[in-house]
Amino acid sequence: MSNQEIPRTRRRRGSDQPTLKEVAEAAGVSAITASRALNTPERVNETTRQRVLEAVERVGYVPNLVAGSLASARSRFIAVIVPSLSNTVFIEVIRGLQTTFEAHGYQILLGNTDYDIEREHRLVRTFLGWSCSALVTAGLRHTAACRDLLVNCDKPVVEVMELGEALDLNVGLDHREAGRCMARHLLERGYRRTVFVSVGTDRDYRAAMRYDGHREVLAAAGLDAPFIELDQPSGLDAGAAGLDRVRDAHPAAEVVHFANDDLAAGALLHAQRLGLRVPDDIAIAGFNGLPLGQHITPRLTTIRSPRETMGRRAAEQILRRLDDKRVSRRQLDVGFELLVGEST
DSSP states (O other): OOGGGSOSSOOOSTTOOOOHHHHHHHHTSOHHHHHHHHHOGGGSOHHHHHHHHHHHHHHTOOOOHHHHHHHHSOOSEEEEEESOSSOHHHHHHHHHHHHHHHTTTOEEEEEEOTTOHHHHHHHHHHHHHTTOSEEEEESSOOOHHHHHHHHHSOSOEEEEEEOSSOSSEEEEEOHHHHHHHHHHHHHHTTOOOEEEEEEOTTTSHHHHHHHHHHHHHHHHTTOOOOEEEESSOSSHHHHHHHHHHHHHHOTTOOEEEESSHHHHHHHHHHHHHTTOOTTTTOEEEOSBOOHHHHHSSSOOBEEEOOHHHHHHHHHHHHHHHHTTOOOSOSEEEOOOEEEOOTTO
8 A cells, every 4th residue: 555545544453553663664664763753753855754744744643742751750841920911911822832832842831820929839849740840921020939849850840921030931021111212202203291101010020110110210200100090901991090100190191001902901991081192192002013003093103022032042942951952051142122103
C-alpha cells in the first residue's frame, strides 16, 4: 500500500493504537526522524516535517505525552498563568507565547488566576505535578508558598508584564516610567489639573505603579495628583462612570489620565453623549494601545505596550534554557511607545 493509499481512519482491534513506527513508514523516514519532527521540529527540514505531519493525520497517530513525560521527567508542555482570559492585553501575550512554542514542538497549559495570587499558587502546584517543562507567570508578586515552589522547581520560570527583581527570568516593561511618560506629555500640552482614574489597584497593582510615576512627575512640577478608584470591573461602563466621578469631585479638571484604554474609551464616548468636546472641554488619556482607542474619534492618546512581542521574547528565553543555551540577560525590557492622538 502506498503512502497515498493509507486511509485517514481505520478500525483497529482491542486497544491497539497507531504507532510512531507506522507514522515513520507512512512518511518514508526513520523512526528517529519522525520523532524529531514531532518533538524537536527545528532539527528537521520543513519538507520532512510536513511529510511526517501528513502521515500523522493519515494513520491517526496520537502521541502518549504523559508516558513520555514520565520516562524523561520532562514534558512538551509549558505552563502559562495569567490573571485574565477576557482582557485583550493578556490574550496578545498568550498569542506571542503560543506561536513561538508551537514552532518548536511545545504546547501551552493555560491557567487563569482572576487576579487571585492564592489561586496562582494552586495552579503552579497543579502544573508542576504535570511535569511541565517551564512556567510563565504574569507579574512578580506571589504568595510566599508559591514563590518557594517556583524557586525550587528546577525549571525555567519567566515572569512577564513588568520589570523588577525576578525569581529567574524577567520580560516586561517599566510601568512607573510609563506613568511618568504620560504625565510629562500632559504637562507639555499645558494641562495642570489632572485626575488619575483606575479600578481595583489592590489587584491590578501595575496600574498603581503607573499612578506612582504619574504622581512623581506632577509633584516635581508642584502640582497635586488627585486619584479616583472605581469599585466596579474595568470596561466602557466603568470609564463612563469615572468621567462622571471626575466632573462631580473635580469640576475644574482639564484632563483625565485613565489606567487603561477600556476606561478611557468609555469616558470618551460618554463625553460625546454629554455634549462635551474632547479635548477642548476635557482631555482624556489611557494606557495599553488597544485597537479600539485608535479607531474612535478623536483618536485616543495612550501608551502602547508590545504585548505579543513580550510573549515571543519570553518564549525565546525559555527555549534557550531548555536547549541548554546561555541566556545573556536575565531581564529584558521590551519598552513602550507613546501614541499621541487627538484626545489630548
